[in-house]
Amino acid sequence: MSAPTTMSSLTAPRGSRRVTDVVVRGLVYLSGVIAVVPLVWILITIISKGLPVILSAAWWTQDLAGTTDRRAGGGALHAIIGTLEIGLITAVVAVPIAVLGAIFLIEYARGTRLARGVSFMVDILSGIPSIVAALFVFAFLITILHFDRSAIAAALSLVLLMLPTVLRSTEEMLKLVPDSLREAAYALGIPKWRTILTVVIPTAFSGIATGVVLGLARVMGETAPLLILVAYARNLYLSPTSDTMATLPTMINTGRDVAETLAGYDRVWGAALTLILLVMGLNLLARWIARAGRLKDR
Amino acid sequence: MTMTVKSKLAAAAALSALSLAACSSTSATTGSTAASSAAPAALACPAGQITAEGSSAQSNAIQEAIAAYNDACKNKAKIEYNPTGSGAGIKNFNAGLVDFAGSDSSLKTDEATAAKARCKTNDAWNLPMVVGPIAFSYNLKGVDKLVLNADVLAKIFQGQITTWNDPAIAALNSGVSLPSDKIVVFYRSDESGTTENVSKYLKATAPSVWTPDTSKAWKGVGGEGKNKSSGVAEAVKATSGSLGYMEWSYARDNKLGIAQINTGSAAVELNSGSVGKALEAATITGTGNDLALKLDYATKAAGAYPAVLVTYEIVCSAGLDTAKSAIVKDFLSYFASQEGQAGLESLGYAPLPTSLRTKVASAVQAIK
Numbered sequence: 001m002s003a004p005t006t007m008s009s010l011t012a013p014r015g016s017r018r019v020t021d022v023v024v025r026g027l028v029y030l031s032g033v034i035a036v037v038p039l040v041w042i043l044i045t046i047i048s049k050g051l052p053v054i055l056s057a058a059w060w061t062q063d064l065a066g067t068t069d070r071r072a073g074g075g076a077l078h079a080i081i082g083t084l085e086i087g088l089i090t091a092v093v094a095v096p097i098a099v100l101g102a103i104f105l106i107e108y109a110r111g112t113r114l115a116r117g118v119s120f121m122v123d124i125l126s127g128i129p130s131i132v133a134a135l136f137v138f139a140f141l142i143t144i145l146h147f148d149r150s151a152i153a154a155a156l157s158l159v160l161l162m163l164p165t166v167l168r169s170t171e172e173m174l175k176l177v178p179d180s181l182r183e184a185a186y187a188l189g190i191p192k193w194r195t196i197l198t199v200v201i202p203t204a205f206s207g208i209a210t211g212v213v214l215g216l217a218r219v220m221g222e223t224a225p226l227l228i229l230v231a232y233a234r235n236l237y238l239s240p241t242s243d244t245m246a247t248l249p250t251m252i253n254t255g256r257d258v259a260e261t262l263a264g265y266d267r268v269w270g271a272a273l274t275l276i277l278l279v280m281g282l283n284l285l286a287r288w289i290a291r292a293g294r295l296k297d298r
Numbered sequence: 299m300t301m302t303v304k305s306k307l308a309a310a311a312a313l314s315a316l317s318l319a320a321c322s323s324t325s326a327t328t329g330s331t332a333a334s335s336a337a338p339a340a341l342a343c344p345a346g347q348i349t350a351e352g353s354s355a356q357s358n359a360i361q362e363a364i365a366a367y368n369d370a371c372k373n374k375a376k377i378e379y380n381p382t383g384s385g386a387g388i389k390n391f392n393a394g395l396v397d398f399a400g401s402d403s404s405l406k407t408d409e410a411t412a413a414k415a416r417c418k419t420n421d422a423w424n425l426p427m428v429v430g431p432i433a434f435s436y437n438l439k440g441v442d443k444l445v446l447n448a449d450v451l452a453k454i455f456q457g458q459i460t461t462w463n464d465p466a467i468a469a470l471n472s473g474v475s476l477p478s479d480k481i482v483v484f485y486r487s488d489e490s491g492t493t494e495n496v497s498k499y500l501k502a503t504a505p506s507v508w509t510p511d512t513s514k515a516w517k518g519v520g521g522e523g524k525n526k527s528s529g530v531a532e533a534v535k536a537t538s539g540s541l542g543y544m545e546w547s548y549a550r551d552n553k554l555g556i557a558q559i560n561t562g563s564a565a566v567e568l569n570s571g572s573v574g575k576a577l578e579a580a581t582i583t584g585t586g587n588d589l590a591l592k593l594d595y596a597t598k599a600a601g602a603y604p605a606v607l608v609t610y611e612i613v614c615s616a617g618l619d620t621a622k623s624a625i626v627k628d629f630l631s632y633f634a635s636q637e638g639q640a641g642l643e644s645l646g647y648a649p650l651p652t653s654l655r656t657k658v659a660s661a662v663q664a665i666k
Contacts, residue, residue: 065368065373066365066368066373067365068362069361070358071362142395231349231378235378243395256528259548260532260552261551
């Protein structure tokens with residue numbers, strides 16, 4: 001901007017450097033503010049429009065049976081339960097595979113060609129768009145095997161998205177466990193499997209748990225697999241094999257073209273705020289686990 | 299709003315109390331509405347769960363019908379309707395993923411073949427259930443009444459008429475001071491049954507101006523695309539001098555001005571009566587209980603509003619799981635009953651004319 005090319009700037013370097021300093025500092029600060037603006041804007045909009053909706057007790061205790069976009073009342077219980085249930089199924093399937101996979105890669109196959117191959121594949125898997133994971137499950141389970149759509153099918157496609165995240169983070173955590181700990185255990189004559197179970201995993205536990213919770217938070221906001229693999233519902237369904245189950249992202253998607261004057265419009269903001277709270281809660285939980293783990297180490 | 303819902307519920311309660319003790323609701327007053335209904339729906343209220351999917355044009359109507367049916371049956375059955383679009387509805391119905399489909403157009407030959415396979419070699423029926431008139435909504439300050447006709451609409455959508463004070467528009471609106479503003483046209487950017495019906499209407503009534511084929515994708519000249527009916531409605535609401543087409547319910551929900559249509563003799567206002575007259579001009583092309591309709595968009599019948607969209611429920615005549623079939627039948631018999639249709643007008647739909655409604659009701663009764 002004020003590069004020292006002219007005669008005057010050469011004779012007065014102090015001044016020009018000062019200007020550069022101020023300008024650049026201003027730009028850096030401005031970039032920082034710009035980065036925060038969308039977040040604050042989104043939060044203010046969603047909280048101001050969604051808060052009145054979620055403050056009612058009915059929001060947390062009722063589903064939408066007997067209501068329409070015009071009829072007020074009802075709540076998001078069906079979608080909250082659906083999101084949590086699908087998230088839970090996803091975690092139950094993905095976490096053991098991811099953690100055991102990471103243990104294999106770090107403890108048993110470290111440095112081998114197989115491990116490098118698997119790591120590479122996992123990296124590719126983490127780059128797969130959610131819609132492709134959803135279509136893969138749809139093609140496999142529904143088109144080829146003729147299963148019905150179900151919450152489980154949706155959870156399975158989310159597993160494909162959660163698996164690489166958790167596997168990679170677990171791998172990093174296991175790498176951080178010092179080899180001296182393992183060697184000390186071997187020196188005491190403890191077999192390898194017990195070393196992993198009683199020394200390596202407990203040491204890395206808080207890191208692994210943080211990775212799991214962050215992975216869960218990431219998949220809970222996913223929409224594409226839920227659109228394709230399980231139909232949205234206005235009633236509460238608990239069975240994981242049910243072909244209709246509401247989730248917060250699909251509740252938002254279904255309600256987004258409701259006219260502004262109707263009750264259904266407010267519910268969309270309520271659902272958006274609820275989803276943000278849920279994901280934010282998981283992120284806070286992850287931080288808490290990480291901090292608790294660090295304290296224990298000391 | 300609450301008043302109309304309440305009074306409708308009272309009517310439904312009265313009818314169900316008369317017809318079936320098992321389903322009677324509270325506070326029934328005898329005889330107030332029963333006389334008008336030829337065949338009151340005797341609701342069996344089976345328990346269970348069904349899923350339907352399809353046309354978003356009928357979404358508001360079927361949501362309301364489901365809620366009213368649930369009120370009458372005390373939530374014994376869970377009925378889901380997902381407004382994902384006619385194409386998705388038919389596809390998922392034919393794949394056996396949903397129990398009936400909602401569609402803006404009747405099944406095409408290849409779709410009907412696939413549907414027959416899905417219904418275990420029984421025919422699938424098209425049952426016209428919801429009539430959604432198409433509103434041509436405008437945003438012009440100070441103009442409360444605007445009259446257009448098919449020729450002018452086609453010219454506007456083809457970019458041949460670009461200002462509001464064009465002589466062709468002025469000729470239809472004597473005594474109205476029209477501004478010299480440009481006409482801002484909004485259309486549906488997504489593929490839609492509404493677009494298809496608008497193009498069919500214009501093709502039938504102004505073939506020399508509307509030269510493109512009829513299609514789900516918009517083939518007009520100029521204008522700006524918006525996603526879904528809600529997008530078009532919001533754009534018209536926000537833009538002065540704009541014109542767009544959408545289902546009547548969206549125009550009403552957003553409190554937009556709705557153009558009257560001159561079909562030759564006089565300007566016709568969009569209301570349930572004028573839509574009913576247009577439907578009387580329609581012919582049934584299906585056979586037996588298949589009630590696929592062919593609309594006469596070029597109708598010159600006095601007081602008939604020609605731009606109408608009929609949405610169907612596509613059902614298996616037989617072959618569906620017995621428990622699910624019982625709910626489909628019971629729910630649709632409520633939907634096709636007088637009280638099921640009566641609540642539609644306040645939502646921006648028109649009730650089926652009685653002659654057609656009784657045919658639909660008897661077709662529903664014939665579902666096995």
